[in-house]
Amino acid sequence: xxxxxxxxxxxxxxxxxxxxxxxxxxxxxxxxxxxxxxxxxxxxxxxxxxxxxxxxxxxxxxxxxxxxxxxxxxxxxxxxxxxxxxxxxxxxxxxxxxxxxxxxxxxxxxxxxxxxxxxxxxxxxxxxxxxxxxxxxxxxxxxxxxxxxxxxxxxxxxxxxxxxxxxxxxxxxxxxxxxxxxxxxxxxxxxxxxxxxxxxxxxxxxxxxxxxxxxxxxxxxxxxxxxxxxxxxxxxxxxxxxxxxxxxxxxxxxxxxxxxxxxxxxxxxxxxxxxxxxxxxxxxxxxxxxxxxxxxxxxxxxxxxxxxxxxxxxxxxxxxxxxxxxxxxxxxxxxxxxxxxxxxxxxxxxxxxxxxxxxxxxxxxxxxxxxxxxxxxxxxxxxxxxxxxxx
Amino acid sequence: xxxxxxxxxxxxxxxxxxxxxxxxxxxxxxxxxxxxxxxxxxxxxxxxxxxxxxxxxxxxxxxxxxxxxxxxxxxxxxxxxxxxxxxxxxxxxxxxxxxxxxxxxxxxxxxxxxxxxxxxxxxxxxxxxxxxxxxxxxxxxxxxxxxxxxxxxxxxxxxxxxxxxxxxxxxxxxxxxxxxxxxxxxxxxxxxxxxxxxxxxxxxxxxxxxxxxxxxxxxxxxxxxxxxxxxxxxxxxxxxxxxxxxxxxxxxxxxxxxxxxxxxxxxxxxxxxxxxxxxxxxxxxxxxxxxxxxxxxxxxxxxxxxxxxxxxxxxxxxxxxxxxxxxxxxxxxxxxxxxxxxxxxxxxxxxxxxxxxxxxxxxxxxxxxxxxxxxxxxxxxxxxxxxxxxxxxxxxxxxxxxxxxxxxxxxxxxxxxxxxxxxxxxxxxxxxxxxxxxxxxxxxxxxxxxxxxxxxxxxxxxxxxxxxxxxxxxxxxxxx
Numbered sequence: 001x002x003x004x005x006x007x008x009x010x011x012x013x014x015x016x017x018x019x020x021x022x023x024x025x026x027x028x029x030x031x032x033x034x035x036x037x038x039x040x041x042x043x044x045x046x047x048x049x050x051x052x053x054x055x056x057x058x059x060x061x062x063x064x065x066x067x068x069x070x071x072x073x074x075x076x077x078x079x080x081x082x083x084x085x086x087x088x089x090x091x092x093x094x095x096x097x098x099x100x101x102x103x104x105x106x107x108x109x110x111x112x113x114x115x116x117x118x119x120x121x122x123x124x125x126x127x128x129x130x131x132x133x134x135x136x137x138x139x140x141x142x143x144x145x146x147x148x149x150x151x152x153x154x155x156x157x158x159x160x161x162x163x164x165x166x167x168x169x170x171x172x173x174x175x176x177x178x179x180x181x182x183x184x185x186x187x188x189x190x191x192x193x194x195x196x197x198x199x200x201x202x203x204x205x206x207x208x209x210x211x212x213x214x215x216x217x218x219x220x221x222x223x224x225x226x227x228x229x230x231x232x233x234x235x236x237x238x239x240x241x242x243x244x245x246x247x248x249x250x251x252x253x254x255x256x257x258x259x260x261x262x263x264x265x266x267x268x269x270x271x272x273x274x275x276x277x278x279x280x281x282x283x284x285x286x287x288x289x290x291x292x293x294x295x296x297x298x299x300x301x302x303x304x305x306x307x308x309x310x311x312x313x314x315x316x317x318x319x320x321x322x323x324x325x326x327x328x329x330x331x332x333x334x335x336x337x338x339x340x341x342x343x344x345x346x347x348x349x350x351x352x353x354x355x356x357x358x359x360x361x362x363x364x365x366x367x368x369x370x371x372x373x374x375x376x377x378x379x380x381x382x383x384x385x386x387x388x389x390x391x
Numbered sequence: 392x393x394x395x396x397x398x399x400x401x402x403x404x405x406x407x408x409x410x411x412x413x414x415x416x417x418x419x420x421x422x423x424x425x426x427x428x429x430x431x432x433x434x435x436x437x438x439x440x441x442x443x444x445x446x447x448x449x450x451x452x453x454x455x456x457x458x459x460x461x462x463x464x465x466x467x468x469x470x471x472x473x474x475x476x477x478x479x480x481x482x483x484x485x486x487x488x489x490x491x492x493x494x495x496x497x498x499x500x501x502x503x504x505x506x507x508x509x510x511x512x513x514x515x516x517x518x519x520x521x522x523x524x525x526x527x528x529x530x531x532x533x534x535x536x537x538x539x540x541x542x543x544x545x546x547x548x549x550x551x552x553x554x555x556x557x558x559x560x561x562x563x564x565x566x567x568x569x570x571x572x573x574x575x576x577x578x579x580x581x582x583x584x585x586x587x588x589x590x591x592x593x594x595x596x597x598x599x600x601x602x603x604x605x606x607x608x609x610x611x612x613x614x615x616x617x618x619x620x621x622x623x624x625x626x627x628x629x630x631x632x633x634x635x636x637x638x639x640x641x642x643x644x645x646x647x648x649x650x651x652x653x654x655x656x657x658x659x660x661x662x663x664x665x666x667x668x669x670x671x672x673x674x675x676x677x678x679x680x681x682x683x684x685x686x687x688x689x690x691x692x693x694x695x696x697x698x699x700x701x702x703x704x705x706x707x708x709x710x711x712x713x714x715x716x717x718x719x720x721x722x723x724x725x726x727x728x729x730x731x732x733x734x735x736x737x738x739x740x741x742x743x744x745x746x747x748x749x750x751x752x753x754x755x756x757x758x759x760x761x762x763x764x765x766x767x768x769x770x771x772x773x774x775x776x777x778x779x780x781x782x783x784x785x786x787x788x789x790x791x792x793x794x795x796x797x798x799x800x801x802x803x804x805x806x807x808x809x810x811x812x813x814x815x816x817x818x819x820x821x822x823x824x825x826x827x828x829x830x831x832x833x834x835x836x837x838x839x840x841x842x843x844x845x846x847x848x849x850x851x852x853x854x855x856x857x858x859x860x861x862x863x864x865x866x867x868x869x870x871x
Contacts, residue, residue: 011743011799012668014427016735017466017533023732026510026532036411037440037487039467040418051743052421065418083736085668 001096001203003054009093010054012086013047015039019078019090022319029077031322031340032068040068043078043090050093053100060101069097070108071336074199074327076287080318088290091327098201110332111200118205122191124331127161133187135159135166141173142184144220149184151176151257152222156229157192158361164368165361171388172228172254178391179266183226189216195235200328210235210243218248228254228384230360231326234284237292253285255359255383259297262304269390272307277386278353279310280344280367281320282360293318298359298383305390311351313344321347323358325366334369341370345378355379357386396436400457404439404481407449412440412487423464423474423482427745429796429804430472430829435462435482442487444565444607451605451860452569454481460863461567463601465505465535469542470745471827473600477864483605485535491515492608498584499523500560500610505537510732512536516613524616526555529778531739532732537609542827543598543751545780545789547689548614550649553783554751555611556597560585563608564596567856575610583610595855600828601862603855617691619698620647623705623721626654626682630765632716633684634758639712640688641754641785645701648689653765653775654682656793660737669740669795671774672803682719684777742797746807747778748814748832749791752823754781757788760821764792764814771810790823830865 003010020042021029028034033042040049046069052058060066072094079087101107117126135155144152153176159169176183194209213236217225227233236251252260261267279298286293295317302310315321324330324340345367348356356367356378367380396415404413414420415437424434436459441447454461460480467474476482489506494516501512510532512525526546528539539546540555552558561575561583572578574593575586586593596603627633633651640649655675663669677683688705692698706721738745752760757779765775773794780789792814794807815825815832819839825832837845852859852867859868 011797012740014468014739014743014745015422015425016427016468016531016739018531018732020533021508021510023532024514026508026514026732037484038412038414038419038438039422039484040414040416045418045422048422048425049418052418058418058421062417064416068416068418083663083666083733084740085663085666087666 009086009089075322144184150182171384230282230285234288274307323363561610627718663740741795750823
């Protein structure tokens with residue numbers, strides 16, 4: 001996205017501050033603003049930075065200014081709270097500032113490493129491409145790059161390379177197989193979706209991955225791609241249309257797919273899992289999808305698991321507080337990422353839940369790291385892990 | 392601007408509030424140099440965010456010693472350019488001081504810090520003291536409760552109780568020298584129920600735009616929260632009819648809130664609530680049988696019977712007082728309380744800017760002033776956008792012409808500046824005094840006030856702020 005494309009929205013913000021809190025409950029809405037408190041960290045401050053940049057008053061070669069631009073988890077809570085006509089373009093503006101920084105060659109070291117890894121190994125973690133299917137090595141899954149399958153499960157970068165989280169994709173494919181569905185994976189041929197590259201301003205890298213992804217699946221004649229990664233899912237749904245190539249396949253998030261398998265009586269979750277849980281709505285599965293936000297499916301899945309007691313946090317659904325990992329923050333500003341996660345964990349604990357369940361590996365990773373850092377007592381799960389216990 | 396923000400100054404401020412809460416970053420300075428009005432931008436030299444009273448005192452002591460201007464800031468949405476640092480200096484952002492320290496159910500007050508917002512207060516009372524309520528301003532929920540009282544704001548209980556500064560029942564102020572003073576009953580006891588019966592030295596700080604000290608705590612009145620509420624809407628076809636309706640309602644003493652707006656402002660505002668840009672230029676006109684004005688009287692009751700009786704009495708009063716004028720109504724609509732926190736969205740959706748000549752003045756000259764002000768809007772081909780709120784049971788009126796505008800349109804900015812200049816001359820002629828007074832209007836007003844007032848005002852400023860560090864260049868002392 002270019003700032004030139006956003007001219008229409010650039011002056012929308014009056015700096016009124018409505019974006020700072022959840023409408024009607026007035027609980028904090030913006031992680032970066034809440035942590036740092038300076039106006040430049042709040043969404044309205046970032047809108048003014050964009051204006052200052054366009055008007056030639058501010059430059060992006062200042063590390064300190066860029067730090068503020070990158071201190072945004074892209075959670076879109078501001079867009080949810082703001083009612084002014086530009087409200088759906090606040091993160092677009094932040095992304096455009098990042099893109100402008102990259103174009104000017106004002107690069108952040110943490111992201112340079114990440115992008116180099118993308119170029120070399122098609123993932124954002126600096127891991128060898130050959131290790132991408134390690135998580136599934138004993139599962140005897142079909143190689144979807146070589147043979148047709150009804151469903152292709154896309155693990156994404158985080159679940160492919162973080163061994164601590166491998167139980168999530170393994171649970172997901174076990175559930176799909178338990179429903180009698182023919183499922184395969186792309187294995188070493190799988191690549192990053194490109195969403196993270198887009199969010200940190202590397203538009204060119206994003207376009208490369210989007211084109212590759214769509215063309216690959218189109219050429220394979222794929223009908224359905226299912227992923228447990230909410231970031232990836234919203235990239236498919238929201239960002240891929242930007243590259244103007246028809247997607248001849250359907251994309252589903254694992255929670256949607258699980259719900260449909262349960263509703264179609266293909267999947268029976270009958271074993272009791274006695275646990276009080278609270279559900280964290282990942283931003284990319286909720287607000288990023290606008291009116292199509294996936295809020296009911298995960299709750300329906302949890303309520304179909306015998307023994308599960310679901311308690312809601314004060315900020316939920318469209319108003320959920322972010323986990324802190326999004327838009328490159330966990331790579332570049334772990335302090336902000338983990339502080340944000342811990343704020344959410346405290347909210348989760350206030351419900352009396354013993355476990356925080358979510359539906360995005362970036363959230364799971366960040367919550368686990370925050371538990372390690374801050375020591376709050378709570379278990380962290382992906383929804384597939386809980387559902388798998390009920391098989 | 393200071394000659395230089397020395398590393399020594401930064402170091403001392405960092406010691407007081409922590410390095411994370413001190414900034415000289417260009418983006419921060421830029422953001423705090425503007426507000427939503429077309430006021431000329433001026434950059435602070437440094438932004439500091441204290442979290443304690445002791446922190447504020449230490450900053451003031453330092454600033455006073457070094458002769459550095461200090462500009463207290465909460466949300467910056469005052470529509471008067473009041474937190475733009477005319478002489479640079481320290482931007483004292485108080486949002487981290489955001490505790491609701493006490494709510495007294497028996498004495499019906501809330502003791503708050505400067506960072507407490509209307510949204511926060513509403514939420515806190517709803518969850519913890521549902522039988523009590525505060526008011527809300529015609530502003531976003533992020534507006535500071537203390538800031539609103541300090542600038543003598545008008546709110547949705549102003550018909551009953553007047554300007555927000557009238558509801559202050561106690562103050563704690565850090566003076567420019569860093570000394571701390573408590574004013575009101577809190578000076579002599581543990582409760583903060585009233586300013587009286589002491590000499591009312593709260594007036595040394597209320598309405599001064601931060602030119603005499605930093606309010607670090609304030610107690611404000613709370614009121615019972617009746618369970619039933621409604622709003623009656625009357626739509627006169629001309630301003631004479633509006634005047635007659637307002638006068639009729641005033642004498643009933645019934646409403647909690649009594650406001651009126653140009654119909655065309657509401658008509659243009661529909662776009663904002665559909666998340667579209669609202670445009671007052673060229674002027675949106677009335678068509679066919681559309682009214683000139685929309686008047687809303689908000690009423691509350693402890694029972695439905697009481698609410699109905701109030702509505703009936705209001706309607707009878709209006710019918711009796713407005714025989715000579717054509718109007719439609721009354722229409723019963725949901726209470727305007729229901730619109731909170733988005734009640735100001737309509738005037739925040741035109742491209743980042745909002746400007747007005749806002750005033751308090753006598754009801755006796757309301758009609759004359761509104762007519763002339765609207766005619767000036769016609770002259771500039773700008774939608775009639777009058778907004779009035781009747782204060783203190785009709786003893787005076789708040790009056791302004793809302794001018795939301797696009798900050799990216801220099802020609803439009805010039806046009807509304809010209810309009811505002813003419814409207815200012817008009818209101819000063821009719822006895823309407825600018826409130827939240829922007830510095831350009833302060834200087835105009837000072838030309839008209841009695842020499843005795845001006846001398847006393849400046850003497851007070853000089854006593855309280857001997858080095859002229861507190862938001863300098865505004866009330867009490869012109870910019871050097």
